[in-house]
Amino acid sequence: MKNIHMDAQTIRQKFLDFFRSKGHNIIPSSPMVIKDDPSLMFTNAGMNQFKDIFLGTAPFRHKRIANSQKCLRVSGKHNDLEEVGHDCYHHTMFEMLGNWSFGDYFKKEAIGWAWELLTDEFRIPKDRIYTTVFEGSSEEGISMDGEAFDHWKQYLDEDRILTGSKKDNFWEMGDTGPCGPCSEIHVDLRPDQERNKVNGRDLVNKGHPQVIEIWNLVFIQYNRRISGELERLPKKHVDTGMGFERLCMVLQQKTSSYDTDIFQPVIRQISIMCDKKYGDNEQVDVAMRVISDHLRAIAFAVADGQLPSNTRAGYVIRRILRRAVRYYFTYLEQKQPLIFKLVPSLVASMGHAFPELQAQQQFIEKVIREEELSFLRTLESGIKRLDQIIAEAGRGKSAMINGLLAFELYDTYGFPLDLTELILKEHNLTVNRSEFDEGMKQQRQRSKTDAAVDTGDWIMVNDDAEGQQFIGYDHTSADVLITRYRKVKSKEGEFFHLVFDRTPFYAESGGQVGDTGYIVRGNDRISVINTIKEHNLTVHLTKKLPADIAAQLRAQVDVKARMDTARNHSATHLLHYALRKVLGNHVEQKGSLVHPDYLRFDFSHFQKLGEDEIRKVEILVNEMIRNNHDVHIREDSFENARKAGAMALFGEKYGDRVRMVQFGDSIELCGGTHIENTCQIGYFKIISESSIAAGIRRIEAITGSGYERFVEKQETVMKELNLLLGNPPDLIKAVSNLLDEKNQLQKKITLHNQQQINATKDTLLRQVKKVGDINLIYGETPMLDSAEAVKDTAYQLRNQVENLCLILGSLINEKPLLTIMIADNLVKEKNLNASDIVKIAAKEIQGGGGGQPFYATAGGKTPGGLSKAVEKAVETVFGKKV
RNA sequence: GGGGAAUUAGCUCAGUUGGCUAGAGCGAUUGCAUGGCAUGCAAUAGGUCAGGGGUUCGACUCCCCUAUUCUCCA
The missing domain is CATH 3.30.980.10 (Threonyl-trna Synthetase; Chain A, domain 2)
Structure with a gap:
C-alpha cells in the first residue's frame, strides 16, 4: 500500500486540524491520573473527561470537541499490562484521538467524517478497510444497528461491513452508566500476496496482528441501571476513539507500533546502552519493547503528579516500573538503573505535544532513578532469601519447591514469580504452581471481603431541572431541597449520600477537606459528617435520612471549622x-x-x-x-x-x-x-x-x-518544667546539671553494686567446702538486691573457682530466687544438671524454673523456704546431707 | 482499606524449642611488622537489641500496643 510518509507529530496535527475544520473545538488532554471518580484510577479512554457530561451531572460548553487524550490501561476492565512487549501493538500508555458530539451530530456525520479522514486525508486504500456494526441482542431487546449499516453502505461494499456481537460492538463504560452500539473500523495491512489467499473479511476481530481495529465509533443512546435494564437517553452522543500508535503504524507502513518513530528513538538508545541489537533475539526485543512502553507510562504519570507508592494509583505505577526493571535485569543483563537515562530521549520526541513532560524532566528522572534503585535492592534481598530456599531444597532432595515459599517471596519481599522460577531452573528446581495460586487466591479473597462497598441506586426526589448550584463562597447556610439520595454500606457502617438543589457545603477537592455541619427541619437535626465530590455532584454524607425527604431543609455549615x-x-x-x-x-x-x-x-x-x-x-x-x-x-x-x-x-x-x-x-x-x-x-x-x-x-x-x-502547649511545658525544678534562673543549665548528676549517680550505683558483689564473693569464697573433688559453695546473699547482681556473682565465681558447685539463695524484691552454677567439667563428668536440680529444689519455695545444665535459676512465692531450698539442692547434688 | 514482613555496633547483616551475662564482616582508633606503600597481624572503643506494656525464675527471642520502612492484594 502506498501513501505519503508522515511522522507522528504530523499525523496528530492532521487529525486535529481535520476536526477543527468540521466545527470542533480542540481541547488539551486531561490528566492521566483521575482524582474525583472512585471507580477509576486512570484515564483509560478518551471519553473519561466527558463522563460527567454523558451522565448528565455536568453541563457542556461545546457541542463538538476533538482532542488527543493520554490514556493508561493497566488495571480493572481493560488490563493489557501482561500483554505489553510480547506482541507488537499493545501498550500501557497510549494516545487516543477522538471526536465527540454532545447532543449534536450523530451516526451519519460520524461515519462520513471518519471515512473522509482515513481515505482522503490519510490516503488509506479503500479496499483495505472493513467496518463492523452491532448485530443486535434479543436478551437486551435491541435490534441490529441498521442505521449505521445504511450509512456505511454509501462508502463501502456490503460484504466489507460485518456485524458483531455484544462483546465487540456494544460499548459500556462500566457496570452502569451511558452505553450504546458501536461501529469499528479495521485495516488490513497484509501484503497483497496474502490478501489474495485469505479474504481480510475473515480475519476481522480474530486477533490477527495485521488485520487490526484502529477506530471505534460509539453511539451513546442508552443508560445502564444497576438493575441491568437499559433506558433510552433523551440526548444522543457520539464518542469515538482512534489509537494514535496504531494509526501511526498504519500510515508509516510498519507491522509493529514499536517500529514507528514514536518508539524507535528510545529503543535505539536502549540498544546502545546495553550493547544489544533490536531484532536479533526475541527475548531481548521483548525486553526493549517493554522498557520503551513502560517508560512512557511512568514518565507521564509522574508528570501528572502521580508518584510511585505502595497504595492505589501510586502502586500501579510502581508495578509498571518494576516490570520494566525486571526485564532489563534478566534479559538485557543490566544491574544498574537505566530507565531514568531514557527520559531525555522521550522528552525530545513528545515534549512539544505535552509540555508537562518538558517542564518537569529533571524531577521525573530523579523519581524514576530512586524507584529503580529501590527495586534493585529488593531483588538483591529476594535473591538472598531464594539462595536459602535452594540450599534447603538441596538437602531435601526434592525437585519441587513449596509454592507457598514462592508466594512468601512474592508477597513479602516483592520478588516476581517468573524470576523465582528462572533462578530455580538453573538449579533444576521448579515451583509448585497450584500452591502458589492458592496463596494468591486466599490473599485476594481477604482483600475483597474487607473492602466491599455496597452502593445503592440513586433515588430521585425533587426534580433537579436546574442542576446543582454551589453557593458556599458567599453563604454558610441556606434553605435547600434534596434532589436525590442513596444508601451506601461499607465496613465502616451505613451512610446516606444526599444531593441538594443548591448547597453551601464545600466538597473535598483541591486538597481542602469537605465541610461538616448539619441539616435541620424543626426538631429533626442531622449531622453532615463529610462532603465529597463525585462526578461533579456535591454529595453530603449523613448517618440517617430526614423524616420528610421531600421537604425543604435548612443546611448549616460548621462556620468555625x-x-x-x-x-x-x-x-x-x-x-x-x-x-x-x-x-x-x-x-x-x-x-x-x-x-x-x-x-x-x-x-x-x-x-x-x-x-x-x-x-x-x-x-x-x-x-x-x-x-x-x-x-x-x-x-x-x-x-x-x-x-x-x-x-x-x-x-x-x-x-x-x-x-x-x-x-x-x-x-x-x-x-x-x-x-x-x-x-x-x-x-x-x-x-x-x-x-x-x-x-x-x-x-x-x-x-x-x-x-x-x-x-499554649509550649508554655504549659515550660511552666511545669520550671515548677518541677523550682524556678531556676537558667532552665537549660538546670536540666543539664540534672543529667550530669544522674550520670554520676549511675556510675556510683554500678560501683556500689560491684562492691556488693565483691564482698559477697569474698564471704562465699571463705565458705568453700571440699566434698570429694567438688568445691561446694552454698548460702544466701543478703547484700545483693538484683537478679543481675546474683548472675554476675555466679559467673565471676565460675571463672575463679574450679570444680565449682554453687548454690545460692537470694531475696530480690521480697521474692525468693534460687541460683545454681556448676563447673562445665562436673556437668560432663558427674552428669550433673543444674536445670534438673533447680526444679526439684524450687518446690521448697513453691516456684519453678530452669535453665541450662551448668547454670539455672528458679523463682518462688515463699521466702521462708529459701534456706530449705538451698539445703534441698545440696542434697540433690550429693544424694545426701553434707 | 486488608494481609505478610523488617527494625540488633557508624554501615551490611548473623543470633537454634526463651537460657553459653549480645556476635561477624566492613569501617574507626591504637599498636606491631615493612626503608616506604599496597597490605598483613594484634588489640581497643562502639549496643536503650525501634519505643512502650505484658507473660516468665529468666525475653533480642513469645504476646499486645505504637512508630517507621518494605511488600502483596483491592
Missing part, C-alpha cells in the same frame, strides 16, 4: 509563593491537604530545607499576613489567567473558565474557600519539614487558633 480551613488554605498559597521566592522556581506543588487544624504542603525540591531557609519562609509568609492583603477572586478564561501569571498545577483538570485567587503577588487557580484579608490568618508557623519521596519535601504548618494552641 470552615473559617479555620480558610485560614489554612490562604496560608497554603502564601507558603507556595514564599517557597518559590526563597528556594527558586523549580518548586512545584505536588500535593496539598488543607484541614481546619493544620495544613500540609508537598513540593518538588531536591534537598532538606535548612533551619535558616525555614525561618526565611516563615518570616516572608508572616510579613505578607501583616501586610493586610485583601483577597481578589475573579473568574476568567484559562488563557487570560495564565497571562496574568497565575500558577496552574500539572495533573490538574481545568475548564475553560477558571477561578483566580490573588493575595498581593501570589496568584493561583483555585476553587477553594478563602479568608477576605491575609491578616485573618493571624500567624503562620511551620511545625515540621520532611521528605516523602525522592525529590519531594513535605511541610506541615499551623495558623490562627492552631498556633494559639501550639504556643
Whole structure:
C-alpha cells in the first residue's frame, strides 16, 4: 500500500486540524491520573473527561470537541499490562484521538467524517478497510444497528461491513452508566500476496496482528441501571476513539507500533546502552519493547503528579516500573538503573505535544532513578532469601519447591514469580504452581471481603431541572431541597449520600477537606459528617435520612471549622509563593491537604530545607499576613489567567473558565474557600519539614487558633518544667546539671553494686567446702538486691573457682530466687544438671524454673523456704546431707 | 482499606524449642611488622537489641500496643 510518509507529530496535527475544520473545538488532554471518580484510577479512554457530561451531572460548553487524550490501561476492565512487549501493538500508555458530539451530530456525520479522514486525508486504500456494526441482542431487546449499516453502505461494499456481537460492538463504560452500539473500523495491512489467499473479511476481530481495529465509533443512546435494564437517553452522543500508535503504524507502513518513530528513538538508545541489537533475539526485543512502553507510562504519570507508592494509583505505577526493571535485569543483563537515562530521549520526541513532560524532566528522572534503585535492592534481598530456599531444597532432595515459599517471596519481599522460577531452573528446581495460586487466591479473597462497598441506586426526589448550584463562597447556610439520595454500606457502617438543589457545603477537592455541619427541619437535626465530590455532584454524607425527604431543609455549615480551613488554605498559597521566592522556581506543588487544624504542603525540591531557609519562609509568609492583603477572586478564561501569571498545577483538570485567587503577588487557580484579608490568618508557623519521596519535601504548618494552641502547649511545658525544678534562673543549665548528676549517680550505683558483689564473693569464697573433688559453695546473699547482681556473682565465681558447685539463695524484691552454677567439667563428668536440680529444689519455695545444665535459676512465692531450698539442692547434688 | 514482613555496633547483616551475662564482616582508633606503600597481624572503643506494656525464675527471642520502612492484594 502506498501513501505519503508522515511522522507522528504530523499525523496528530492532521487529525486535529481535520476536526477543527468540521466545527470542533480542540481541547488539551486531561490528566492521566483521575482524582474525583472512585471507580477509576486512570484515564483509560478518551471519553473519561466527558463522563460527567454523558451522565448528565455536568453541563457542556461545546457541542463538538476533538482532542488527543493520554490514556493508561493497566488495571480493572481493560488490563493489557501482561500483554505489553510480547506482541507488537499493545501498550500501557497510549494516545487516543477522538471526536465527540454532545447532543449534536450523530451516526451519519460520524461515519462520513471518519471515512473522509482515513481515505482522503490519510490516503488509506479503500479496499483495505472493513467496518463492523452491532448485530443486535434479543436478551437486551435491541435490534441490529441498521442505521449505521445504511450509512456505511454509501462508502463501502456490503460484504466489507460485518456485524458483531455484544462483546465487540456494544460499548459500556462500566457496570452502569451511558452505553450504546458501536461501529469499528479495521485495516488490513497484509501484503497483497496474502490478501489474495485469505479474504481480510475473515480475519476481522480474530486477533490477527495485521488485520487490526484502529477506530471505534460509539453511539451513546442508552443508560445502564444497576438493575441491568437499559433506558433510552433523551440526548444522543457520539464518542469515538482512534489509537494514535496504531494509526501511526498504519500510515508509516510498519507491522509493529514499536517500529514507528514514536518508539524507535528510545529503543535505539536502549540498544546502545546495553550493547544489544533490536531484532536479533526475541527475548531481548521483548525486553526493549517493554522498557520503551513502560517508560512512557511512568514518565507521564509522574508528570501528572502521580508518584510511585505502595497504595492505589501510586502502586500501579510502581508495578509498571518494576516490570520494566525486571526485564532489563534478566534479559538485557543490566544491574544498574537505566530507565531514568531514557527520559531525555522521550522528552525530545513528545515534549512539544505535552509540555508537562518538558517542564518537569529533571524531577521525573530523579523519581524514576530512586524507584529503580529501590527495586534493585529488593531483588538483591529476594535473591538472598531464594539462595536459602535452594540450599534447603538441596538437602531435601526434592525437585519441587513449596509454592507457598514462592508466594512468601512474592508477597513479602516483592520478588516476581517468573524470576523465582528462572533462578530455580538453573538449579533444576521448579515451583509448585497450584500452591502458589492458592496463596494468591486466599490473599485476594481477604482483600475483597474487607473492602466491599455496597452502593445503592440513586433515588430521585425533587426534580433537579436546574442542576446543582454551589453557593458556599458567599453563604454558610441556606434553605435547600434534596434532589436525590442513596444508601451506601461499607465496613465502616451505613451512610446516606444526599444531593441538594443548591448547597453551601464545600466538597473535598483541591486538597481542602469537605465541610461538616448539619441539616435541620424543626426538631429533626442531622449531622453532615463529610462532603465529597463525585462526578461533579456535591454529595453530603449523613448517618440517617430526614423524616420528610421531600421537604425543604435548612443546611448549616460548621462556620468555625470552615473559617479555620480558610485560614489554612490562604496560608497554603502564601507558603507556595514564599517557597518559590526563597528556594527558586523549580518548586512545584505536588500535593496539598488543607484541614481546619493544620495544613500540609508537598513540593518538588531536591534537598532538606535548612533551619535558616525555614525561618526565611516563615518570616516572608508572616510579613505578607501583616501586610493586610485583601483577597481578589475573579473568574476568567484559562488563557487570560495564565497571562496574568497565575500558577496552574500539572495533573490538574481545568475548564475553560477558571477561578483566580490573588493575595498581593501570589496568584493561583483555585476553587477553594478563602479568608477576605491575609491578616485573618493571624500567624503562620511551620511545625515540621520532611521528605516523602525522592525529590519531594513535605511541610506541615499551623495558623490562627492552631498556633494559639501550639504556643499554649509550649508554655504549659515550660511552666511545669520550671515548677518541677523550682524556678531556676537558667532552665537549660538546670536540666543539664540534672543529667550530669544522674550520670554520676549511675556510675556510683554500678560501683556500689560491684562492691556488693565483691564482698559477697569474698564471704562465699571463705565458705568453700571440699566434698570429694567438688568445691561446694552454698548460702544466701543478703547484700545483693538484683537478679543481675546474683548472675554476675555466679559467673565471676565460675571463672575463679574450679570444680565449682554453687548454690545460692537470694531475696530480690521480697521474692525468693534460687541460683545454681556448676563447673562445665562436673556437668560432663558427674552428669550433673543444674536445670534438673533447680526444679526439684524450687518446690521448697513453691516456684519453678530452669535453665541450662551448668547454670539455672528458679523463682518462688515463699521466702521462708529459701534456706530449705538451698539445703534441698545440696542434697540433690550429693544424694545426701553434707 | 486488608494481609505478610523488617527494625540488633557508624554501615551490611548473623543470633537454634526463651537460657553459653549480645556476635561477624566492613569501617574507626591504637599498636606491631615493612626503608616506604599496597597490605598483613594484634588489640581497643562502639549496643536503650525501634519505643512502650505484658507473660516468665529468666525475653533480642513469645504476646499486645505504637512508630517507621518494605511488600502483596483491592
